[in-house]
Amino acid sequence: xxxxxxxxxxxxxxxxxxxxxxxxxxxxxxxxxxxxxxxxxxxxxxxxxxxxxxxxxxxxxxxxxxxxxxxxxxxxxxxxxxxxxxxxxxxxxxxxxxxxxxxxxxxxxxxxxxxxxxxxxxxxxxxxxxxxxxxxxxxxxxxxxxxxxxxxxxxxxxxxxxxxxxxxxxxxxxxxxxxxxxxxxxxxxxxxxxxxxxxxxxxxxxxxxxxxxxxxxxxxxxxxxxxxxxxxxxxxxxxxxxxxxxxxxxxxxxxxxxxxxxxxxxxxxxxxxxxxxxxxxxxxxxxxxxxxxxxxxxxxxxxxxxxxxxxxxxxxxxxxxxxxxxxxxxxxxxxxxxxxxxxxxxxxxxxxxxxxxxxxxxxxxxxxxxxxxxxxxxxxxxxxxxxxxxxxxxxxxxxxxxxxxxxxxxxxxxxxxxx
Numbered sequence: 191x192x193x194x195x196x197x198x199x200x201x202x203x204x205x206x207x208x209x210x211x212x213x214x215x216x217x218x219x220x221x222x223x224x225x226x227x228x229x230x231x232x233x234x235x236x237x238x239x240x241x242x243x244x245x246x247x248x249x250x251x252x253x254x255x256x257x258x259x260x261x262x263x264x265x266x267x268x269x270x271x272x273x274x275x276x277x278x279x280x281x282x283x284x285x286x287x288x289x290x291x292x293x294x295x296x297x298x299x300x301x302x303x304x305x306x307x308x309x310x311x312x313x314x315x316x317x318x319x320x321x322x323x324x325x326x327x328x329x330x331x332x333x334x335x336x337x338x339x340x341x342x343x344x345x346x347x348x349x350x351x352x353x354x355x356x357x358x359x360x361x362x363x364x365x366x367x368x369x370x371x372x373x374x375x376x377x378x379x380x381x382x383x384x385x386x387x388x389x390x391x392x393x394x395x396x397x398x399x400x401x402x403x404x405x406x407x408x409x410x411x412x413x414x415x416x417x418x419x420x421x422x423x424x425x426x427x428x429x430x431x432x433x434x435x436x437x438x439x440x441x442x443x444x445x446x447x448x449x450x451x452x453x454x455x456x457x458x459x460x461x462x463x464x465x466x467x468x469x470x471x472x473x474x475x476x477x478x479x480x481x482x483x484x485x486x487x488x489x490x491x492x493x494x495x496x497x498x499x500x501x502x503x504x505x506x507x508x509x510x511x512x513x514x515x516x517x518x519x520x521x522x523x524x525x526x527x528x529x530x531x532x533x534x535x536x537x538x539x540x541x542x543x544x545x546x547x548x549x550x551x552x553x554x555x556x557x558x559x560x561x562x563x564x565x566x567x568x569x570x571x572x573x574x575x576x577x578x579x580x581x582x583x584x585x586x587x588x589x590x591x592x593x594x595x596x597x598x599x600x601x602x603x604x605x606x607x608x609x
Contacts, residue, residue: 411596490537
């Protein structure tokens with residue numbers, strides 16, 4: 191296992207180094223030309239450097255997906271019996287209907303690359319990097335007809351809350367901003383987001399859907415009236431768009447501001463326990479793409495060491511993330527998380543000043559949330575390279591102990607009802 195983790199880490203380092211070089215070359219070229227739009231033809235193909243970066247990410251996926259799924263767990267191993275099959279009373283009929291309607295708009299060629307078995311490894315084939323350096327399956331909004339786009343957005347609206355839909359739209363807008371800053375239409379565009387469906391939409395049998403693109407990945411598993419929406423990656427760059435088509439667009443502020451407010455609410459001794467490292471000098475996210483089997487021990491301030499008011503505030507912070515899920519299913523998920531609040535840890539990297547650059551983690555047996563201010567990648571024209579900034583945010587939400595992608599629920603269902 192240590193060899194696998196080390197190998198994956200080396201691939202990530204190589205990818206970041208390669209990507210930094212690609213951006214440096216791209217920015218140097220753009221500085222000698224009059225504007226982004228005039229570069230579209232020159233930037234529409236692949237450079238050798240960009241292809242090398244694509245190869246690195248392909249290898250990273252191959253190495254990760256080649257390992258049997260275990261799930262995020264501590265060094266003590268996976269905890270069992272955390273996710274029982276049960277009736278929640280929260281109907282999924284509208285989600286099933288929306289997914290069926292979406293599939294009904296696809297032709298046979300589109301279906302062949304969009305629909306997979308419910309237990310297909312395709313679930314794990316996702317990344318938060320741009321489409322130019324990580325190829326996606328499925329059908330993208332960019333290539334859909336208007337009828338198909340309407341059906342795809344109806345699926346999102348049936349599954350997500352109003353806040354979740356709005357955040358999805360706003361993250362997509364940041365891709366337009368990156369295109370305006372960098373050109374490279376092979377990589378950037380607000381509709382380069384791909385839909386896949388696993389299984390056959392049903393109110394009784396297991397199935398799910400996935401949305402995959404740059405800084406936005408949603409895995410949505412359904413079994414009867416139970417829903418699991420992890421792994422879910424939400425992020426973006428630039429966080430604030432100063433000019434262009436979507437000038438004024440701003441993302442991920444509640445995740446940032448409420449996380450900082452919670453840290454500031456702790457007393458000094460609690461802050462000291464929560465703080466892993468007072469210096470935030472690099473990217474710190476651990477549980478993003480290719481980390482389905484991450485071994486991660488609890489760190490920081492334990493919920494049992496918090497006051498009742500602090501526990502409530504921590505749950506409100508978690509709700510910022512879970513609230514992207516629609517209505518009753520968000521409430522059900524929060525209730526499950528609340529049952530483990532005393533076993534929930536909050537950890538922090540950086541300082542806690544009002545303008546701080548930071549990382550935080552919320553980790554329990556049933557939830558893992560990471561928030562990270564990252565180094566600039568596509569905005570080095572306006573942000574200092576190699577220095578974490580509030581203008582590039584990554585977050586991830588996972589269900590530890592084997593229930594990402596609803597896999598624990600699926601295993602129990604298949605054991606009781608062999609297919």
